[in-house]
Amino acid sequence: MRYQLMTAALAATVALQFAGPAAATDLEVTHWWTSGGEAAAVAELAKAFDATGNHWVDGAIAGSGGTARPIMISRITGGDPMGATQFNHGRQAEELVQAGLMRDLTDLATKEKWTEIVQPKSLLDGCTLDGKIYCVPVNIHSWQWLWLSNAAFKKAGVPVPKNWNEYVAAAPALEKAGILPLAVGGQPWQASGAFDVLLAAVGGTDAFLKVYKDKDAEFAAGPEVAKVFKAADDARKMAKNTNVQDWNQATNLVITGKAGGQIMGDWAQGEFQVAGQVAGKDYTCLPGLGLNEMIATGGDAFYFPLLKDPEKSKAQEVLAHTLLDPKTQVAFNLKKGSLPVRGDVDLKAANDCMKKGLEILAKGNVMPWTDQLLSQDTQKQKEDLFSEFFAKQDMTVEDAQKRFATIVGSAD
């Protein structure tokens, strides 16, 4: 299905390229959505934008955000900006905005009443700097999910766990059945993200905020966070034999029942969907690891570099409008496995897991995530620490916590 969709989108773009109306403006959009589910989702955006008579020039950069962002940034600072670009909203583009390289969208936002449509409101905060709006949030992605393979637990002869603690207890049974208990891919951000999820779930929302928002190094070195490190130690033991790099390869281990589960953001859902799996039947999802049901308001957003060409600037506005369009929101987020940024859209087609997420959202159980709270520099140091921690079994928990506290102490 995915291929059909993409061929359709491609056919449309090709047709536009050769026979399109003269008014069609090419707008290059860069992003790092290259996995199966992601590509299917972005095809929806392209389709919607092309339908406005303009043309989406796809600038996908493979290898996850870590690889893509430097390329995007050097193009913007190098004076060769694209028409629009994905970032995780929050602090990734902060300095680009401060340097006046990004377009101020406040007028458009006021005209289209973004502050009223975008739910929860904190989403727009990530796009706002000094009272001006610089980006369009397109989805809410929360990291705090545990994805479990029902087949794997059946094979191991244990019930599917309802929370992290049960899961850890079930690990030996999984291992005995020749199943990798937990899949954590080799890319550094996965280990670091898994720890953040543990911090929010095992430590709780307050602990999370104390560490990452208040940057309280003393607290980070204290006993409460030590509990989280203990959980992380369990996690790394369970993930010891993961021999894959990419997150979606790790997800694939869960899909095929080779691994018991994976801590990953809700973008993993797109992969389950592409593989034709049904939530609740083939796999189980536990928001907040079943311990602390919260949704982090991280996500993806589109930023628009300041362009000289008036036609392209106009096309930027059209794209911004299209991205928030209810229809686009539904089509895109269903494919992506993420939650829409507006509360007024109809998500009948949403599956079990998305419904769980929507419920939590409706209850207002939201919290900010590291993308909003920490600079990229701090994030990178954290990634270095946790990828080492997960890969090196002989690194002691105490040592890791000490280094973590140092990073928190110097964080910005």
Add this chain to the structure above:
Amino acid sequence: MSKSERPSQLFRNLNAKVASIPMIFTALVIFVGGTLWTVLYSFTNSKLLPRLHFVGLDQYYRLWATPRWLISIENLLIYGVLSLVFSLVIGFLLAALLDQKIRFEDTFRTIFLYPFALSFIVTGLVWQWLLNPEFGVQGVVRSLGWTSFSFNPLYDSSIVIYGILIAALWQGTGLIMCLMLAGLRGIDEDIWKAARVDGIPTWKTYLFIIIPMMRPVFITTLVIVASNIVRVYDLVVAQTSGGPGIASEVPAKYVYDYMFFAQNLGQGFAASTMMLLSVIIVIVPWAYLEFGGKKRV
């Protein structure tokens, strides 16, 4: 021959100077200018964009307190020493074997040299595949019956750097062999005859007569290998991305990651300045000895 004998030198050499403008531009603006710029900004706290807000040696203090940088340096030392020794030894041995008036010399040489035509990205991907624990060498040996056989360098922190070394040697030794072969071919046949007349065994002739005579070749080779070692980047990215964890990180990758991923230019510049320093310590004396002063045959 010395050009200084010629009268009205300035005018006569005008063409040469005009022709050298691209070189002068590259040398001064790009190499010297770019380097100074980088060094200057390494003393600032530039984040995503370069800014002249000086913070003294802060970036350097942080650099040398960062475990990842220390691991990178350690890896570079292990990788550097081993790849230097092995490339020279393997390169020389292959060259010596090919120099025995053998048949099919061209075929063998082409086989040893072809990996050099492949990029590090390609090399890294191929060896990642060969060393893949499930399908690669380990998997095959296990499927033959030795189920306890373990050779999984790419997912084992303690030996991952050797996995990279294997790939690097596969790619690079061919060129070294070619250089050595050229050196061997330059040795006068009479020297071999004399050695044989004196009854010196072949290996002794190589070790005590031929190798010392090939000193210039060894030096050139050393410099080529050394410069590639400091710059090793693509191979690591393609083969392991620095993993598992940070076990196969190298300095060049630290620079790139902190400059662009972490959006901390100051830190990246400080790390690249350290790399530069090490290069200068090694290269500049050599360059002066080799090219400095007036000499021309």
Add this chain to the structure above:
Amino acid sequence: MSDQAVSSPAIAGAGGLEAYGPSGPKPRHTFSRRNIFLYGTLIVVALYYLLPLYVMVVTSLKGMPEIRLGNIFSPPMEITFEPWVKAWSSACTGLNCDGLSRGFWNSVRITIPSVILSIALASVNGYALANWRFKGADTFFIILIVGAFIPYQVMIYPIVIILREVGLYGSLSGLVIVHSIFGMPILTLLFRNYFTSMPEELFRAARVDGAGFWGIYFRIMLPMSLPIFVVAIILQVTGIWNDFLFGVVYTRPDTYPMTVQLNNIVNSVQGVKEYNVNMAATILTGLVPLIVYFLSGKLFVRGIAAGAVKG
């Protein structure tokens, strides 16, 4: 040391190319123990060098189910060319499902002008350094050579700024200039050494006849320096074709060279890693430099000897 470098017999100079041949001890009987050892070793080593290529080719001809079965060394049971077709024309990065084909043409468009420009600049430079030395030339040359060893990472950012200021960032011409700059040190060294080793009398005679800088270059030096041009072309074609870092930093997606697209395709995992497509893509990307090497064979080795071995 430098004098030794120049006068030592280790140099197979340009003039000495014809007298190029094995110099080791003469072989004895065809089936002596020595020969068995010699050829045995060479064949074993050759197999080691060929193994990765063999595995690449074999893997690229298998279907995914067969790959999952295991043995990477076994020949394909059923040969399929589908991975090759997919790698060339339909592997996806995001919405762009045109495989490596686009990258191939980009690489061609990057490589040809870069090779021509960098060699033209470096040969004239080398010629000026060898035969028309002016005051300060050595200093620039040393800076250039040291520059060859500076980690590229040190230069990335300043060059972004320079290219931005002249408005060439992201364009193909910008990348061509970058390649010419970074190719300059080693090429200039090669040409300088080659021209230095040419007989002095030629140059003098031409001077007496009244030929100038460009006259001597075009009428005497150029026609005599085919071998070194071949080496330079080979080095540049392979070097530029294989470049990844500059390609990724100084271009944009629609002008990505083939190596960058290879990396994109290999890293765009959709579901499972398609090793066969990855390997086919890898071979396709390495094909151009490989062909250049196989075709040029001996010329390259001789040229390397003429240029690089001499200090």
